[in-house]
Amino acid sequence: MPETGLMDKIKPSDVENSRMQPSNKTHAYVLKTDCKEVLKVAFLKTHKTGGTTVMNVIQRFGHVRNLVFALPRSTNYLGFGETVTPNAILPAPKGQSYDLLINHVVYNRHAFRQIMPKETVYVTIIRHPMEQFLSAIEYLKGKLGYLKKLPENNSASAFLRNASYYETKDHKWSFTNNRMSFDLGLDHTLYHDAAKVKQFIRDIDQDFKLVMITEYMDESLLLLKKYLCWSFRDILYIPRNVNIKKVRYNFTSEERKAHRTWAKADYELYDYFLFKFKKLVDMEGSRFTQELRVFKTMLLSVRKFCVSGQYRHRWLKINKTTWNEEFEVTGKDCEYMLLEEVPFLQRTRTQYIRKLRRYGTSPWIVHRFNPAKIRRPTIVRRPIMHQQPTVNRRKYSRSFNRARLRRPR
Template identity: 30%
Template sequence: MFSLDPACQPRTHVVFLKTHKSASSTVLNILYRFGDSRNLTFALPVANHLGFPNLFQARFVKGFDPNRNKEYNIICNHMRFNLPELHKLMPNDSFYFTILRHPDTLYESGFTYFRHEAPAYHRVSSLEEFAQNPEKFYSPNEGNSYLVRNVMWFDLGGDHNGADDVERVNRTLRELDAAFDLVLLSEYFDHSLVLLKKALCWSLEDMVYFQLNARGKSDTPSLSPSTASKLRQWNSLDWLLYRHFNVSFWLQVASYGEARMDRDVSRLREMRRRLGSTCLLGNGPLKSNKAIPPEIRPYSPFGSNILGYVLKPNLSGPTKELCTRMILPENNYLHRLKEKDKKQQD
């Protein structure tokens, strides 16, 4: 549980475990902007992720040298959680957090986004067909099988094909409780950011965001009760994980105070509305298409219709720079940070 000390100092040693399809790209952008604007040192990957789907190792960080005493401030790219290796890299006072998503919506989103990456999904015409008999279409030894079953459990370092043995699951949950200072929930994203703001002693302005790597509501169908029930059985470890941290999340919201939370969520949303009015053509996202310039166009797998943004044409100076940073897709921003790091090393 984080401190409520009003005299806290902003924390600049941060570990974010980025999970699949859980609004984590938006969190990543918040961390990128905070660290970039303050010239903090990121633990950057050689390519686009930190060795995923292998368990994280410190050597996956670009330029890591165990014999060199280099201080890293933020690590936040895709990795599979491995606490002992993170301890080799990050300072002892680092703040660890992650984000989870309700398994029902997570797997509907994952089915659409990873349709062409997961062999099990190649064999069906719909998620409903897959849910009727997952064992018929799924092979645990195939590539990218972690995208099809218990993906959050896998991201957090567990065996996605493991049995939901009570003793083993409870032991893992206790270990995760001890490792993470805060676990956000994507369904309550603004509430989560208010808690994160307090935990890190950052400002509410630091938490303002535009949603990235998301689909429009019209492209996000709901699952039938029957399909949802079958997928919960198939992803039982993820369901147990989500239920556990859902309880702790709401305990922290209660500790923050209902009236105070409502006020700060409203303030955050008003800041986002005002900044959208300043930055964005049409004040909101557009489906990724040729109207969006290539340098800010999000990656959109076939059929996923990922939303992107177009900036107003009259922006200039610091306003244009801020607006541009807020809408940069993660790989574009990562490239920018690598170029900045290279210049600092030269």
Template identity: 30%
Template structure:
């Protein structure tokens, strides 16, 4: 209850504002003089939120876009904070969905992809995209983040020991607990993460993903991915400006041995094939639609605008550790051995700038809870299960 009241106070003065009002503080830098073909922003978008792939940052972008254009979001029903995950997605996992069907503009919370059920919820002209990450860094990140929750990780000393003999710790039958330990991206796309790495099977799956998704981004090239997304959806720079969310402090990163890196390619071979395939298609798409020279210009422009916004919004102008976040209502969810970073806002912001800056740093669970309360005011507010917030605010 206290947490809900505090979040409500954060957003006093209203949260829904139209495009020109929200982002006035972003207009201080000269626009790039890039010729453009008139187009209309795509507003029906489904983002498959994969795990440990910078997808929380993308979700924040999607939520802010939804508010900016007053769009409806397919949010998890009742007290869920995800769309039924790790169960395969069903339409009734969305709050307000009826059997007769209702189209939403935006879908981006965690789910295990099931195209026929997603299509019941989203409009026929919906744009589908997702994001992948190099499985080597992904597995290390998963190990640290899910260390306490995944049996395959819990009983090993560190990630290198786990990778020396993963079959010693991993039980495929216990998939609900161990999905994060092997081929997690493959699983998120709706496939068996313990399947054999059979060439024919892999090619069938890659073809199915290509047919279901219009675009696959690469987290290792996040800024480049945002520029490609901007061009593809006819969004503007304000729509894809971001602060990195749900990242962890460097002192919790475990150093992988060269042997461990090679073992990940074998252990997570399905994810490795997935990543290699779409990393190639990503750069091919860049070359065909933007070109490397223009891409570099726009990435630099994005980073300049991001730097300006950090100077405007943040007291430290960078992320800080969990113990140094002053407003505990904005504390990100903490998991495993990871120290998930957050932000402190400057104290001298006017109301309009404050609203914009708050959006930029809003953690995933809090933002989901807030949008749920706005879209479904008659429903009980989501109880987020963050006891440290209840006692600290």
């Protein structure tokens, strides 16, 4: 149970009445439902939380259905350290709107609603702040400038003992200071403002239908399946971007306390949504536990089939259960699940640009949402001056000296 803060005000009835609770018309435990498959989803991908795995799931869903992605023009970021802007995304085909948004970007309610349709469902994922911090340290300490100062051994402990020394002054580049809250839109100057943090969490709770928890990935995906009226085949996954050489730390109580103070906003965020997530799972009842067991068994079969390379020679048959019809996992399914983030994104972007051209839309058009607010550059007309051609004296001097050296004496 969380110690203090927003948690004290949450009751089971609040969770039941939350927007995160699906409609009574949707029942997860029968094959024929009257729910409609949700096609418009914005996934706010937070850093070092398992977001690449969820991104892969939603990206495959969009590929199969030929949906319209809000894709970055070049990198894998829709906005690095900032929210989405029109000049950062490829345009939608003529007469269509975006269906899916899945890349890294800082959340901003107004900016997102200018791009995504009003019926879009918002989901995100968060992780225990200490685990997120460790993942960032171990992954970035040899790559990111401000983390290169850390010692090779016990890097996380060294950082916690003197965080103000190691931490960067540029908040956009910080992956160790309340990064999850920053990705979800909290200004870096408000990390320790208790009232502002509580209001920020309420806003996220209002805007997002589901906040997934990394430590409960399978349960999170089952809830996603239910809320979006998807199928088992849609949420199959193989963990992506996993650190197989994870360093184990034995933190002292003082170091853990120091991190809780340092990442205060992230702890408030995590405690709130972890408590709420567990309540939501508890309310699903025993049938959810049975479905989870089936899903875990299915995942083991799929991972063994795909990772071993068997998909190159045959398909994997998944038998019918109480929660799914019979279906087959194909070689293409495995190929997509095994793709890393950047190659998959490059493939998606290439296919999407071809789609734009088929629809007669130039992929390089920049759609501006607020033309009235655009500042146009002032054109300064200068008189044409007739100048003598300038001589590169250094180059001329070198060539002259070389010629003089070659001259016979």
